[in-house]
Amino acid sequence: MxxxxxxxxxxxxxxxxxxxxxxxxxxxxxTSAGKQGRARQELLGYGRVSVAxxxxxxxxxxxxxxxxxxxxxxxxxxxxxxxxxxxMEGLIATLTLT
Numbered sequence: 001m002x003x004x005x006x007x008x009x010x011x012x013x014x015x016x017x018x019x020x021x022x023x024x025x026x027x028x029x030x031t032s033a034g035k036q037g038r039a040r041q042e043l044l045g046y047g048r049v050s051v052a053x054x055x056x057x058x059x060x061x062x063x064x065x066x067x068x069x070x071x072x073x074x075x076x077x078x079x080x081x082x083x084x085x086x087x088m089e090g091l092i093a094t095l096t097l098t
Contacts, residue, residue, distance in 0.1 A: 002064065003062035003063055003064050004063055004064060004065055004068070005062075005063045005086075006060050006061065006062050006063065007023075007025045007044075007045070007060070007061040007063060007086060008058060008059070008060050008061075009023050009058070009059050010056055010057070010058050010059075011023065011049055011051055011056065011057050011058075011059060012051075012055075012056045013051035013052065013053055013054065013055055013056070013057075014054070015053060015054075016053050016054075017053050018050065018051065018052045018053050019050070019051060019053075020048060020049065020050050020051070021048070021049055021051060021057075021059070022046055022047070022048045023046060023047050023048075023049070023059045023061065024043060024046045025043070025044045025045050025046060025047075025061045025063070025086060025087070026041050026042065026043055026044060026086070026087040027041070027042050027044045027063075027067070027068065027085065027086055027087070028040065028041050028042075028085040028087060029085075030085065039070075041087070042067075042070075044061070044063050044067040044068070044086070045061040045062065045063060045067060046061060047059035047060060047061045063086070065079050
């Protein structure tokens with residue numbers, strides 16, 4: 001399934017040892033969050049990266065329509081186009097689907 005968007009984050013390792021970082025990308029629906037059949041926040045994807053000491057690395061997490069869909073109270077699969085707040089490690093951006 002092709003991605004609708006890609007969450008991109010740069011991870012900086014400011015320590016003295018190499019390490020791994022897992023970046024979690026969550027989404028919050030703008031208007032339907034918390035309604036029956038819709039979670040307040042959903043995991044859209046994740047990426048893992050190994051970063052050498054003192055280095056930076058980029059993590060790219062694709063977001064597809066499957067990640068944005070949910071099953072409503074009538075049993076129908078729904079993808080809303082009214083917007084989605086994308087949350088990643090404390091950063092928030094709004095993704096509007098067209």
